[in-house]
Amino acid sequence: MMRRTALILLAVILACGAEPAVAERLVVSLSNQRVAINSNFVGEELVLFGTIEPDAGKTPLRSAYDLVVTVTGPRQTLRTRRKQRVLGIWVNVDSREFVRVPSYLAVLSNRPVAQIAPRDTLRRLQIGLDNFLLPQRIGPDIADTVRDEPFRLAFVRLQVRQGFYREITAAVTFLTPTVFRTAIPLPADVPTGKYGFDVKLFAEGAMVARTNSALEVTKAGIEQYVADAARDHGFLYGLVTMLMALLTGWIASVVFKRD
Amino acid sequence: MQIYLPIADMPVNIFLVLGMGLAVGYISGMFGIGGGFLMTPLLIFIGVSPAVAVASVASHIAASSFTGAITYWNRRALDIALALMLLGAGIIGTATGVWLFTTLRALDQLDLMIGLSYVTLLTIVGGLMIYESVRAVMRARQGRPATIRRPGSHTWLHGLPFKVRFKRSKIYVSAIPVWAIGFTIGFVGAIMGIGGGFLLVPMLIYFLRVPTATVIGTSMVLTLVTMASATVMHAVTNHLVDAVLALILMVGGVVGAQFGARTGQRMRGEWLRLLLGLLVFAVGLRFAFELVVQPDDLYSIRYVRGE
Incomplete structure (x- = not known):
C-alpha cells in the first residue's frame, strides 16, 4: 500500500517535471517527541537516528552520502546592540533588530558543509550558520545582510558563545553506509516551543533527499x-x-x- | 544541586543562591539594611538578567525587613505615623520608578541607568558615611563623645510650612521633606532593586533629626511596604518576578539576618557605620569600573519578543 502510494507520488512528481527522479528515501526517528523542562533540568542531548532507503528499488544505492541536519528552535525577535564610549563611559549607541530568527539553531553534518556542496547550493538551501537566513530590520525593510556584516557577525558569535547556535561538522556518524546517527545538544537555558529538524541528504554535491521531524520543548x-x-x-x-x-x-x- | 528557575529561564546551584542569601542577610542584619544593593549585583554576576534580578530581589528584601520590623515593633522602637507618611510618598515613588524601568528597558538603556544610579548613589553615600564615621572614631579616640548632640540645631528644612508632629520620634517637622524622602526612596528602590535602607536611615537622621531609637524600625516598615508593593507592581507590569529564586533568597536572607543582628549589636555604632560606608563605597566603585573599562564584547543581545 505504502509502496503504491509512493509510486503514485513519484509518477505525479515525474509528470510535473518539478524535481529530478528521487532515488533515495530518508527515514528518521528522534529519541524523544517531547522535552520536559522540570526543576532539575540541566540540558539534554537528543539523538536522531535514520536510514537511507532505495526508493521503489529503482536505483542502486550510491557509495558515498553526505548528511546535514538543521535544527531550528522557536522564532524570536532579538536586538543586537553595540556599545561605544560616550563621555568616558560605555553606552549602547546602535542596535539592529533580528526579526523572527531561530532562538536555537544547530547545523550538524558528517563533514564541513563547504565540502558537501557548492556555495550557491548551500546558500539556496540555507545550510550552515553563514548561509542561514537571519533577517534584520534595516529602516523600513527586513532583509538579511552579507554574512560578514558586523551586526550579523556579532549576533552569530554571541549566540554561539551562549550555546544557542552551533555548527558541528563531525556530528553525524554513519554506522553503516546507509544508517546514520547524530546527537543534538540542548543547553540548559533553551527556549521553550516547537523545534524543527530538517534532514538533507547529499550525494556528489547535490541534494537527493530531504525529510522533516519536530519535537516540542515545554516546561x-x-x-x-x-x-x-x-x-x-x-x-x-x-x-x-x-x-x-x-x-x-x-x-x-x-x-x-x-x- | 541544580534547580531550574522558571522566570529567569536558567538553572542555578541552589546552595550557591542560598549561600548568597545567607551572606547578604548577615550583612543586612548587622547594619539594619535590606541588602538589595549587594544582592542585585550578585545575581547579575551569576547570570540572571538585570531586569529579573531587580524584580525578584524586591520580595527578598520584603521578607528580611518584615523579620526586622517585627523585632522593632515588639520593642516599640518604630514610629508608625512617620512611617505611614513616608509610605504614602514611597508608593507614588515606586509606581513612577516601575514605569521608568519599563520605559528604559524598551529603549535599551536600562542597564546603563541601573549602572549609573549605582555609581552615583553608592559612591556619594559611601563616601559621606566614611567621612562621618572616621570623624566620629577620631573624636572617640580623643576621649570626646562619638556623636555630638545638637538638640537645638535647625536647618532651613525646619522653616518649611505644613508642620506635623510625630509623637514617638519627638520631632515637629514640615511634611514637605518627609514626602520628598519617601518619594525618593520608593523611586530609587524600584529602579535599582534596593530597599533604600542605607539611604533612608542617614536621610532621616540628618534631615529630619529622627532619634536613633526609632530610625531603624521606621526605616524597616517603609522598606517592607515599598518592596512588597514593588513585588506586586513588577509582577503586573513586567512579569519578571521569579518566585522560585525569591524563595531561595529569602530563606537564606532571614536566617542570615538573625545572626548578623547579633554581631551588629556587639559593635560600636561609629565602627559599624564606617564598615557599612566602606562596603557601599566599594560596590559603587565596582560599578564605576564596569562603566569605564572597555567591555570584553562591545555587542550584546536583548530579547525583544517571541512568536
Whole structure:
C-alpha cells in the first residue's frame, strides 16, 4: 500500500517535471517527541537516528552520502546592540533588530558543509550558520545582510558563545553506509516551543533527499505552573509572592525569637 | 544541586543562591539594611538578567525587613505615623520608578541607568558615611563623645510650612521633606532593586533629626511596604518576578539576618557605620569600573519578543 502510494507520488512528481527522479528515501526517528523542562533540568542531548532507503528499488544505492541536519528552535525577535564610549563611559549607541530568527539553531553534518556542496547550493538551501537566513530590520525593510556584516557577525558569535547556535561538522556518524546517527545538544537555558529538524541528504554535491521531524520543548510541573501564573495572572502572582515573603519573614522571627 | 528557575529561564546551584542569601542577610542584619544593593549585583554576576534580578530581589528584601520590623515593633522602637507618611510618598515613588524601568528597558538603556544610579548613589553615600564615621572614631579616640548632640540645631528644612508632629520620634517637622524622602526612596528602590535602607536611615537622621531609637524600625516598615508593593507592581507590569529564586533568597536572607543582628549589636555604632560606608563605597566603585573599562564584547543581545 505504502509502496503504491509512493509510486503514485513519484509518477505525479515525474509528470510535473518539478524535481529530478528521487532515488533515495530518508527515514528518521528522534529519541524523544517531547522535552520536559522540570526543576532539575540541566540540558539534554537528543539523538536522531535514520536510514537511507532505495526508493521503489529503482536505483542502486550510491557509495558515498553526505548528511546535514538543521535544527531550528522557536522564532524570536532579538536586538543586537553595540556599545561605544560616550563621555568616558560605555553606552549602547546602535542596535539592529533580528526579526523572527531561530532562538536555537544547530547545523550538524558528517563533514564541513563547504565540502558537501557548492556555495550557491548551500546558500539556496540555507545550510550552515553563514548561509542561514537571519533577517534584520534595516529602516523600513527586513532583509538579511552579507554574512560578514558586523551586526550579523556579532549576533552569530554571541549566540554561539551562549550555546544557542552551533555548527558541528563531525556530528553525524554513519554506522553503516546507509544508517546514520547524530546527537543534538540542548543547553540548559533553551527556549521553550516547537523545534524543527530538517534532514538533507547529499550525494556528489547535490541534494537527493530531504525529510522533516519536530519535537516540542515545554516546561513541566511546577516550572510550567509558575511561568504560566506569572504571565497570565500577574497581580495574583505578585500578591502570592509578597505573602510568601511576609510568611518567611514571620516564621524566621518566631523561630529565632529570644529574650 | 541544580534547580531550574522558571522566570529567569536558567538553572542555578541552589546552595550557591542560598549561600548568597545567607551572606547578604548577615550583612543586612548587622547594619539594619535590606541588602538589595549587594544582592542585585550578585545575581547579575551569576547570570540572571538585570531586569529579573531587580524584580525578584524586591520580595527578598520584603521578607528580611518584615523579620526586622517585627523585632522593632515588639520593642516599640518604630514610629508608625512617620512611617505611614513616608509610605504614602514611597508608593507614588515606586509606581513612577516601575514605569521608568519599563520605559528604559524598551529603549535599551536600562542597564546603563541601573549602572549609573549605582555609581552615583553608592559612591556619594559611601563616601559621606566614611567621612562621618572616621570623624566620629577620631573624636572617640580623643576621649570626646562619638556623636555630638545638637538638640537645638535647625536647618532651613525646619522653616518649611505644613508642620506635623510625630509623637514617638519627638520631632515637629514640615511634611514637605518627609514626602520628598519617601518619594525618593520608593523611586530609587524600584529602579535599582534596593530597599533604600542605607539611604533612608542617614536621610532621616540628618534631615529630619529622627532619634536613633526609632530610625531603624521606621526605616524597616517603609522598606517592607515599598518592596512588597514593588513585588506586586513588577509582577503586573513586567512579569519578571521569579518566585522560585525569591524563595531561595529569602530563606537564606532571614536566617542570615538573625545572626548578623547579633554581631551588629556587639559593635560600636561609629565602627559599624564606617564598615557599612566602606562596603557601599566599594560596590559603587565596582560599578564605576564596569562603566569605564572597555567591555570584553562591545555587542550584546536583548530579547525583544517571541512568536
